[in-house]
Amino acid sequence: xxxxxxxxxxxxxxxxxxxxxxxxxxxxxxxxxxxxxxxxxxxxxxxxxxxxxxxxxxxxxxxxxxxxxxxxxxxxxxxxxxxxxxxxxxxxxxxxxxxxxxxxxxxxxxxxxxxxxxxxxxxxxxxxxxxxxxxxxxxxxxxxxxxxxxxxxxxxxxxxxxxxxxxxxxxxxxxxxxxxxxxxxxxxxxxxxxxxxxxxxxxxxxxxxxxxxxxxxxxxxxxxxxxxxxxxxxxxxxxxxxxxxxxxxxxxxxxxxxxxxxxxxxxxxxxxxxxxxxxxxxxxxxxxxxxxxxxxxxxxxxxxxxxxxxxxxxxxxxxxxxxxxxxxxxxxxxxxxxxxxxxxxxxxxxxxxxxxxxxxxxxxxxxxxxxxxxxxxxxxxxxxxxx
Ligand SMILES: Cc1cc2nc3c(=O)[nH]c(=O)nc-3n(C[C@H](O)[C@H](O)[C@H](O)COP(=O)(O)OP(=O)(O)OC[C@H]3O[C@@H](n4cnc5c(N)ncnc54)[C@H](O)[C@@H]3O)c2cc1C
Numbered sequence: 001x002x003x004x005x006x007x008x009x010x011x012x013x014x015x016x017x018x019x020x021x022x023x024x025x026x027x028x029x030x031x032x033x034x035x036x037x038x039x040x041x042x043x044x045x046x047x048x049x050x051x052x053x054x055x056x057x058x059x060x061x062x063x064x065x066x067x068x069x070x071x072x073x074x075x076x077x078x079x080x081x082x083x084x085x086x087x088x089x090x091x092x093x094x095x096x097x098x099x100x101x102x103x104x105x106x107x108x109x110x111x112x113x114x115x116x117x118x119x120x121x122x123x124x125x126x127x128x129x130x131x132x133x134x135x136x137x138x139x140x141x142x143x144x145x146x147x148x149x150x151x152x153x154x155x156x157x158x159x160x161x162x163x164x165x166x167x168x169x170x171x172x173x174x175x176x177x178x179x180x181x182x183x184x185x186x187x188x189x190x191x192x193x194x195x196x197x198x199x200x201x202x203x204x205x206x207x208x209x210x211x212x213x214x215x216x217x218x219x220x221x222x223x224x225x226x227x228x229x230x231x232x233x234x235x236x237x238x239x240x241x242x243x244x245x246x247x248x249x250x251x252x253x254x255x256x257x258x259x260x261x262x263x264x265x266x267x268x269x270x271x272x273x274x275x276x277x278x279x280x281x282x283x284x285x286x287x288x289x290x291x292x293x294x295x296x297x298x299x300x301x302x303x304x305x306x307x308x309x310x311x312x313x314x315x316x317x318x319x320x321x322x323x324x325x326x327x328x329x330x331x332x333x334x335x336x337x338x339x340x341x342x343x344x345x346x347x348x349x350x351x352x353x354x355x356x357x358x359x360x361x362x363x364x365x366x367x368x369x370x371x372x373x374x375x376x377x378x379x380x381x382x383x384x385x386x387x
Contacts, residue, residue: 014071018078021051027082027352033209034085034355039167040209044125047090051075054123057099062112062120068310069099069244070303073251077302080255082352084359085210087255089125091248092163096128097172099244104186104229104237113225116188124169129159129189129215130238136161137372139174139238144217146175146187153177153227155189155220165198165213173215174234184234187226195220206358243309243317245367246324250302253331253363256356257295260331260338263353264288267342278341287337298330315387318380321373328363328370335360 048054056071058064079087135141144157177185195218268279305323308316335357339346
């Protein structure tokens with residue numbers, strides 16, 4: 001019997017089917033893929049061929065399932081119980097690319113250009129490129145430019161730390177289009193375009209089987225229909241999608257936390273010291289009980305904020321920031337506790353907790369660092385009297 005009954009009906013079916021599949025298909029090779037930094041393309045493709053997980057928030061006309069963001073978020077949570085790295089690559093395609101592309105046009109009340117719709121139907125590996133070597137948190141300091149020409153735009157610049165960069169065919173790329181700091185626009189860029197080159201980033205601490213790379217654009221000619229949404233108005237889709245990304249990263253945190261919690265529970269039940277189960281010791285009980293309480297709070301907060309985001313509640317973006325910092329810290333704390341409860345076994349590769357701990361650290365950095373989100377939250381608390 002599971003210790004963790006699902007509290008949200010809407011997530012139940014997806015969670016159960018993805019979780020079962022993930023434990024059968026993702027968990028067995030996850031350590032090896034991590035060790036060798038291998039992105040397993042055929043395994044990745046099965047997320048769609050066997051689970052139907054791509055384009056979940058898109059309409060049926062785009063080969064989607066017409067569901068709200070609860071669906072991919074629940075899937076990401078369930079996958080992250082076993083392999084947060086493959087979940088990260090999925091997150092980039094499903095939410096940072098497909099969801100963002102479709103919903104940017106939908107928010108404007110405009111139909112998708114035909115080429116955009118065709119690309120979405122092809123479900124090609126994709127992602128989103130915002131960060132640059134010298135502009136991460138300070139995203140508006142980006143130096144990639146898209147200069148208007150008679151036939152479209154010319155793109156120049158470098159994006160770094162881009163998930164799926166070395167394996168993807170198409171990316172949403174943010175670039176500067178005017179003199180003002182906020183003059184940012186969003187573009188659809190195919191990696192086969194002349195002038196696009198890519199390289200892998202340095203070996204990472206965690207999320208190692210999710211490929212992270214550098215995309216360089218050297219005088220890349222983009223057609224007019226590469227523009228996504230309105231010229232100079234890229235900040236709107238960026239901020240809207242960052243809230244969704246933060247919830248998805250919080251979902252990764254919940255998945256990691258659950259496996260670490262279950263692992264330490266099972267270990268504490270069977271490991272003996274001084275003729276007792278270690279679960280009989282108060283200090284081990286503290287690790288278990290506090291981790292369980294933290295996990296329950298994380299998960300409740302996550303799905304409450306997902307619901308607020310779907311309803312466009314005024315506080316949704318603030319609460320997405322709060323959810324992400326709370327859940328990222330929770331995943332790291334719980335994974336660290338699991339390592340402690342398992343002793344040397346936790347520190348080794350005998351159990352997945354050390355891998356999950358390394359993966360969890362990304363969740364305080366990607367999609368906005370903890371410090372950036374603390375600033376956002378504090379600013380809103382100071383200025384919004386409704387809170
Ligand atoms: C595995 C991985 C996958 C990623 N995938 C993508 C992707 O697909 N697409 C994409 O665009 N990006 C991606 N990123 C990049 C990620 O979003 C950035 O790393 C993140 O936004 C932080 O930027 P930075 O690393 O440049 O850190 P910096 O912005 O340089 O920050 C360095 C430190 O300074 C702090 N800091 C910065 N500004 C302030 C401030 N004003 N006040 C207080 N502290 C501050 C930060 O919190 C941090 O501690 C990925 C990163 C990783 C590691």
